[in-house]
Amino acid sequence: MSIWLLALFLALGSFGAGLLGALTGLGGGLVVVPMMTLLFHVDLRYAIGASLVSVIATSSGAAAAYVREGYTNVRAGIFLEVATTVGALTGAALAGFIPTSALAVLFGVVLLYSAYRSLSAPEHHPIDLPSDPLAVRLRLNSTYPTAEGVRAYSVQGVKGGFSLMFVAGVLSALLGIGSGVVKVLAMDHTMKLPFKVSTTTSNFMIGVTAAASAGVYLHRGYIEPVLAFPVMLGVLTGALLGARILAGAKTVWLRRVFTAVVAVLALEMLYKGLRGGL
Amino acid sequence: MTAPEGNPSDPAVRNSRDEQIELVIGRLLQVGVLAAAIVVVVGGIMLLAQYGHLPANFRNFRSEDAALRSVAGVVRAALTGDSRAIVQLGLVLLIATPVARVALTLGAFVIQRDRLYILTTSIVLALLLYGLIWGRA
Numbered sequence: 353m354s355i356w357l358l359a360l361f362l363a364l365g366s367f368g369a370g371l372l373g374a375l376t377g378l379g380g381g382l383v384v385v386p387m388m389t390l391l392f393h394v395d396l397r398y399a400i401g402a403s404l405v406s407v408i409a410t411s412s413g414a415a416a417a418y419v420r421e422g423y424t425n426v427r428a429g430i431f432l433e434v435a436t437t438v439g440a441l442t443g444a445a446l447a448g449f450i451p452t453s454a455l456a457v458l459f460g461v462v463l464l465y466s467a468y469r470s471l472s473a474p475e476h477h478p479i480d481l482p483s484d485p486l487a488v489r490l491r492l493n494s495t496y497p498t499a500e501g502v503r504a505y506s507v508q509g510v511k512g513g514f515s516l517m518f519v520a521g522v523l524s525a526l527l528g529i530g531s532g533v534v535k536v537l538a539m540d541h542t543m544k545l546p547f548k549v550s551t552t553t554s555n556f557m558i559g560v561t562a563a564a565s566a567g568v569y570l571h572r573g574y575i576e577p578v579l580a581f582p583v584m585l586g587v588l589t590g591a592l593l594g595a596r597i598l599a600g601a602k603t604v605w606l607r608r609v610f611t612a613v614v615a616v617l618a619l620e621m622l623y624k625g626l627r628g629g630l
Numbered sequence: 631m632t633a634p635e636g637n638p639s640d641p642a643v644r645n646s647r648d649e650q651i652e653l654v655i656g657r658l659l660q661v662g663v664l665a666a667a668i669v670v671v672v673g674g675i676m677l678l679a680q681y682g683h684l685p686a687n688f689r690n691f692r693s694e695d696a697a698l699r700s701v702a703g704v705v706r707a708a709l710t711g712d713s714r715a716i717v718q719l720g721l722v723l724l725i726a727t728p729v730a731r732v733a734l735t736l737g738a739f740v741i742q743r744d745r746l747y748i749l750t751t752s753i754v755l756a757l758l759l760y761g762l763i764w765g766r767a
Binding site for chain 1: 649651652655659660662663666667670671673674677678681682683684685686688689690691693694695698699700701714715717718720721722724725726727728729731732735746747750751753754757758760761762763764765
């Protein structure tokens with residue numbers, strides 16, 4: 353295959369990944385690495401480099417819109433970014449020592465878990481419980497817009513959330529993904545932030561987390577311009593279009609389709625990892 | 631520990647200030663991504679014109695050319711008009727966008743004299759610069 357053709361296929365595939373990732377809220381980065389390695393037989397390290405770059409592009413592109421709507425909890429984001437950036441640098445340090453087959457298995461597990469989470473409905477939890485004292489000291493409690501006007505919310509489980517964010521950072525670096533699923537789990541499930549605040553703050557943090565390991569990978573030569581440019585442009589345009597049509601779209605069946613794709617890729621990654629074929 | 635009136639922890643005061651910060655941050659992110667995308671598109675077109683016909687083989691990892699593995703090296707190579715380096719410059723701009731966002735947030739907390747968050751944001755910024763400039767983890 354010529355470089356022309358590979359770039360074209362990568363751009364088209366990445367466009368689809370970005371579009372579906374935005375429409376379902378799962379993020380396009382999740383399927384870029386399996387697509388590149390399984391379909392186009394690109395080395396895992398190049399795939400991780402290209403995927404991380406595309407994750408930064410979509411996170412920054414979308415965060416601009418969300419930040420203005422007032423959902424994002426900037427203080428919580430910055431505070432938790434300490435954990436995700438330390439995690440990302442730790443993951444980047446570990447990446448050189450973990451065999452590719454083990455990474456493929458880990459990827460399969462994360463994909464399966466993401467598919468499972470995407471099908472389970474977001475839990476409804478009270479947002480006005482007495483705050484974690486640590487959240488008061490860190491001034492993490494805030495407000496967000498709702499249909500009935502601005503509502504205040506209090507934050508729980510700061511230590512637990514911070515620890516999970518470290519894990520999100522490690523996974524982001526090891527697998528070249530945004531780890532949005534783990535970030536939302538930390539904020540929605542552990543810290544009891546409102547769901548919309550969790551997803552937008554997660555998106556806000558993804559770019560910073562990915563930039564930490566992308567910087568290290570640049571120096572290690574994982575970022576190959578020939579591969580990264582069609583992937584970055586494809587995912588970015590797909591995600592921007594997805595965000596634009598999201599308002600009127602019926603996402604239930606789309607979510608099911610994308611989840612099925614994620615599940616198939618998960619099994620394929622597990623199979624390749626266990627067989628040692630990646 | 632109760633906060634005095636007018637303190638940033640008073641929700642009303644905090645929200646109006648945070649909103650302004652958030653507006654500037656949002657704009658910065660847009661400009662950064664747009665600038666990076668333009669550079670990548672220009673470099674990408676040049677790259678395809680130059681190397682598009684060659685066979686693609688990325689099955690095995692051979693680390694990127696040394697010149698394209700550091701911020702300074704990428705800038706130098708891009709100035710000579712090398713297409714791969716121009717794409718890489720766009721990618722470096724993109725990686726630098728969240729870093730700039732954190733730097734801007736730090737500036738905002740400095741203006742607010744919010745010591746706790748000046749410290750927190752400085753830690754994040756230091757970690758990012760460490761990765762991007764020294765490339766160690």
